[in-house]
Amino acid sequence: MRRAYFGIEGLDRNLEKGLSYGSQIMVEGDSGIGKTVLAGEFIKEGLRCGDTCIYVACDEPPAIMREHLLSFKVGTPAYEETGRLIFIDAYEESSSTEKYAFLDHIDLEKYFALEAEVLRSCAGRRVRLVVDSLSTLFTMVDSSDILEFHRTRIKQLRKNGILTMDIFVKGVLEPRLITITGHLYNFMLKMTFSNSRSNPVRVIQIGKVKSQQFVSTRHIFTISPIYGILINAELGVSK
Amino acid sequence: MKHDDFSIETICRVYFGMYKTIDQLPFSGRHWLEQFMFETVYRLLDDHKNEYQFISRRPADVCRTYFDFLNQLYPNWVDYQLEESGEDLLVYIKRDNCAYWNFCRQTQVEGLSFFCVRLGTLQAALRIVLGENYSTAVEIDEKGICCGKLFHSAQPKEEIVSREGNILKIAGRRAVLLPQEIYASMMISIREHAPHALKHVLYDAGYQSGLYTARKARALYPNAEECLRFLLVEVMNMGFGKTELVSLDLSRATARIRCYDSFQVTVANEYGRLYRSPQVICDLLRGVFAAYLSVLLKKEIICEEMSCQSVEGSCCEFLALPLPQETGREVEAPCLEE
Numbered sequence: 385m386r387r388a389y390f391g392i393e394g395l396d397r398n399l400e401k402g403l404s405y406g407s408q409i410m411v412e413g414d415s416g417i418g419k420t421v422l423a424g425e426f427i428k429e430g431l432r433c434g435d436t437c438i439y440v441a442c443d444e445p446p447a448i449m450r451e452h453l454l455s456f457k458v459g460t461p462a463y464e465e466t467g468r469l470i471f472i473d474a475y476e477e478s479s480s481t482e483k484y485a486f487l488d489h490i491d492l493e494k495y496f497a498l499e500a501e502v503l504r505s506c507a508g509r510r511v512r513l514v515v516d517s518l519s520t521l522f523t524m525v526d527s528s529d530i531l532e533f534h535r536t537r538i539k540q541l542r543k544n545g546i547l548t549m550d551i552f553v554k555g556v557l558e559p560r561l562i563t564i565t566g567h568l569y570n571f572m573l574k575m576t577f578s579n580s581r582s583n584p585v586r587v588i589q590i591g592k593v594k595s596q597q598f599v600s601t602r603h604i605f606t607i608s609p610i611y612g613i614l615i616n617a618e619l620g621v622s623k
Numbered sequence: 624m625k626h627d628d629f630s631i632e633t634i635c636r637v638y639f640g641m642y643k644t645i646d647q648l649p650f651s652g653r654h655w656l657e658q659f660m661f662e663t664v665y666r667l668l669d670d671h672k673n674e675y676q677f678i679s680r681r682p683a684d685v686c687r688t689y690f691d692f693l694n695q696l697y698p699n700w701v702d703y704q705l706e707e708s709g710e711d712l713l714v715y716i717k718r719d720n721c722a723y724w725n726f727c728r729q730t731q732v733e734g735l736s737f738f739c740v741r742l743g744t745l746q747a748a749l750r751i752v753l754g755e756n757y758s759t760a761v762e763i764d765e766k767g768i769c770c771g772k773l774f775h776s777a778q779p780k781e782e783i784v785s786r787e788g789n790i791l792k793i794a795g796r797r798a799v800l801l802p803q804e805i806y807a808s809m810m811i812s813i814r815e816h817a818p819h820a821l822k823h824v825l826y827d828a829g830y831q832s833g834l835y836t837a838r839k840a841r842a843l844y845p846n847a848e849e850c851l852r853f854l855l856v857e858v859m860n861m862g863f864g865k866t867e868l869v870s871l872d873l874s875r876a877t878a879r880i881r882c883y884d885s886f887q888v889t890v891a892n893e894y895g896r897l898y899r900s901p902q903v904i905c906d907l908l909r910g911v912f913a914a915y916l917s918v919l920l921k922k923e924i925i926c927e928e929m930s931c932q933s934v935e936g937s938c939c940e941f942l943a944l945p946l947p948q949e950t951g952r953e954v955e956a957p958c959l960e961e
Contacts, residue, residue, distance in 0.1 A: 388900065389900050393818045429900070431927075432902040432903050433900050454947075459925040459926060460947075461925065461944035461945070462925070462926070462927040462929065463927060610823060611820060614819060
């Protein structure tokens with residue numbers, strides 16, 4: 385069976401057998417840490433592997449991700465023309481010029497319907513879905529609604545074999561909600577700045593939630609304008 | 624002088640053998656066919672110099688005089704119509720009346736380079752009589768008429784790959800032939816020490832080398848489509864693989880190109896994959912095509928490999944489109960001047 389990778393050598397080394405399609409990845413990170421860059425790497429890898437990639441832009445207009453991918457010499461026009469790269473605009477609301485736009489940020493059901501519609505248009509293909517960031521979609525919604533929506537959605541995505549990356553900005557949602565939500569994912573990536581104020585270092589942890597604990601390997605990483613995320617060093621396993 | 628079926632068949636066999644041989648020679652192509660036509664026409668005109676007179680120096684008249692001379696030498700040898708369209712010459716020949724039709728059909732069946740003998744001889748006559756260089760292009764319409772075009776070309780044709788003494792050159796720049804082992808070992812070494820750099824190194828290498836070749840070819844072939852076809856033959860001559868132009872839309876600046884038996888696919892099959900997952904791997908070619916089209920279409924083009932023979936299928940397919948700009952305008956190709 386075909387397996388997937390992030391497209392970042394230092395992280396992929398941790399995934400001996402890769403990710404199976406239908407897996408869900410939760411990315412939680414500090415603001416400005418490079419979550420969107422990570423999403424870009426994940427999409428780049430998907431496009432090269434023949435996957436159809438769907439990017440839901442919630443925090444910035446889709447044009448930002450287009451430019452980001454183009455800056456890495458990814459020919460977005462070719463992929464968009466052939467329907468291999470699809471953007472859902474959940475940022476611009478009524479002024480969006482995208483084919484797919486999510487207009488009502490309070491109604492998660494409408495989002496669910498739009499996501500399902502786009503996924504149906506990709507039936508029969510290997511699909512990667514990135515929501516950047518899901519926490520933004522959740523900001524105006526009650527916790528109970530979030531959990532109900534989330535369980536249903538994840539179940540559906542798993543059933544349909546969609547490889548999903550949901551991004552959460554740290555501090556936007558309550559920690560309790562994040563913890564409960566985290567249990568629904570196969571993999572978790574936490575991206576944080578280290579404590580040193582004078583020389584902040586970017587750290588990424590990749591792992592799984594096992595028996596209420598996040599078991600992960602920690603890596604220092606940097607962001608290169610040419611190569612994207614570069615994993616510099618492994619800091620060992622932490623719990 | 625009479626011509627009969629036997630002599631026509633013999634001439635066609637000779638041409639066929641020559642086209643086939645040229646296709647098998649490394650670094651060869653259309654240039655050598657043009658050279659062959661030049662020598663043949665030169666010899667013919669020289670041997671019969673008292674039997675024709677090029678009175679007018681107008682290119683159309685030179686062509687008519689040359690064909691009339693052939694018809695005088697071999698009755699009913701060429702049945703043609705000739706028109707002027709600005710500085711271009713348009714030549715119409717009924718396919719069924721052309722002595723070379725069977726030969727042309729055979730070259731197409733065998734997948735050999737297409738080069739019209741009739742137009743080739745006119746091209747040679749123009750060069751001999753006027754000292755001017757012309758390029759040729761042919762389209763065959765549905766009614767079975769070959770529509771040939773002869774258009775002015777600024778420079779004499781030459782091979783992109785050339786040898787000057789012991790120096791090998793591609794597009795006038797020094798070049799070197801490498802066996803695949805050297806290429807493979809370089810790639811394996813980059814994968815070992817800087818796996819993140821692989822795709823970028825290959826794309827940029829392809830793009831930079833493609834710029835030189837495309838600039839050189841552009842000077843030889845002013846017509847963008849003809850130039851692209853010429854460059855795609857050069858890609859094959861350089862050993863990258865057999866290319867096919869599936870479509871070229873000049874108004875939208877888009878192109879779809881296929882490559883069969885890509886060099887990079889062979890290396891991956893023999894020396895192992897460069898990446899963890901099965902994926903498109905021909906970034907060198909992607910860069911080469913992007914550079915070619917950026918020079919020919921005078922705007923920055925980005926090219927993607929949409930499917931790769933290393934993953935599935937019988938070929939790699941590339942799709943090239945203009946690089947969009949933030950404002951929606953397309954970006955003009957930067958730094959493309961020499």
